[in-house]
Amino acid sequence: MNGETGGPLPLFMNAVYLIAASLFILGLKRLSSPKTARGGNTLGAVAMLIAVVVTLLHWEIVSFVWVVVGVVIGAGVGTYLARTVKMTAMPQMVALLNGFGGAASALVAGDEYLRYSAGMFLGYDVQATIMLSVIIGAITFSGSLIAFGKLQELISGRTVVLPGQRLWATALFLGMFGLAAWLVAVPASMPLYVVLNVAALAMGIFFVMPIGGADMPVVISLLNSYSGLAAAMTGFVLKNNVLIIAGALVGASGIILTKIMCDAMNRSLANVLFGAFTGQMMGGGGPAGAVAAKPVRSVSAQDTALLMAYARNVIFVPGYGLAVSQAQHQVREIADVLEGKGVDVKYAVHPVAGRMPGHMNVLLAEANVPYTQLFEMEQINPEFEHTDVAVVIGANDVVNPSARHDKNSPIYGMPILDVDKAQTVVVLKRSMNPGFAGIDNELFYNDNTRMLFGDARKSLLAIIQELKSGA
């Protein structure tokens, strides 16, 4: 406390940081139930406020002007984004926020480097963590921006592979760590430090560019984890435990979500990340000719309405197509009418439905669907065989029965929703074109399947009309 840099924080500040860290943990714990989740989030925000306010007492802060300028700009932009973003655009929003967090961590570590690059020896441990913080933070930043661009469709959502990409990426990776090691040993070169930053930014681009739109849930989860790790590394640099703890919590959270997403697609993380590099891509599917040859049974909106109205129970299976056509409100409206007729209505949500983990649940909640009707795959699968009508809207691969038995299918082994076991399955689909992964779906040709062709929203509107006019 005598003004020496890198010294221990005052006891009081550390004690308050401990309180903040505990509140973060309690807040996350409350996220395990929709009843307490909102309070949990508020608790996290309070913890953050406490941590920031007590930091203002730090002896190194001599001028508040720039702190206030930064906070005012950030709070304005943050509030604007949070208020105006559409729920369908939530994946982009999270990607963007991830990027800002990662960049902030890298900049803070960078500032420490600036400070000591004048030749002062900091300790190898601090210098090493500065490098890690900068590398992880910069990768998070550029990677998140690319993910944002893909999700916002500013750049192609398809897998983009540059010639010789694998070689470039490997060289970049090795070069980056070589450079970092050099900078830890001889920490006085500003130009080399800038090169390191550029290399890490390029690495982030190389890392996300080849990954296709359907794999975005995995990438966002992973970047979420990185943004936490970057914060934790900055905590190592500043010897600040609240950063280390909060960063570790977020890092763990991102890793868990990444694993859940990979399991739900029955793919390894390596396959998702490097699939495009090595050519082990999913997709391809059977020859198109085989698709056209098999007959399907189509159904009208009128008959679908009748089918639902006289059912005992109906399960809706929403996919990303539902979100694209913004039809969640129409689904909810149908559910209301059906419930008025005494039909039991449930929703089955696959873990990878949507463009990020849990995305579909948020979209349904936005349409006022009570969360007590939303069911996870493991809960709902045993119920399909007792279900009269299962309605598949904008979902394809996650209801493809060949994942269960066809060893030649690219999605073999992927856990699916067993809609084919329902008495009748109605599939709302634009046309017979195969889905995102380009795989034919045998569900469409089953005896108990009816295809309702057309735009999902229009079909649903027609069903609503039929239901209301009598049936």
Place this chain on the structure above:
Amino acid sequence: MVEALLVSLYVFVLACFVGFEVISKVPQMLHTPLMSGSNAISGITLVGAVVVAGRVESTTSTILAVIAVAFATINVVGGFLVTDRMLQMFRARQEPSK
């Protein structure tokens, strides 16, 4: 110096375990709010940014620091607010408004 690093590592590793334990109990339904909420928490780097911005040193340092503060604040404020907006939509039963 090595001792201090080791203590930090202890904190880091134990916090990771706590994180795994707490977060694996979050249901799939709340994964998006979990992500945006935990994302806001990763904005804790704001604490570091504030200290750096409060020092009066070189102009370069100040510029970088102000950007860091602004970015981290966007992360924190945007993250918590948008999470709150999402969570208030999760209701157990429909309100009997109609």
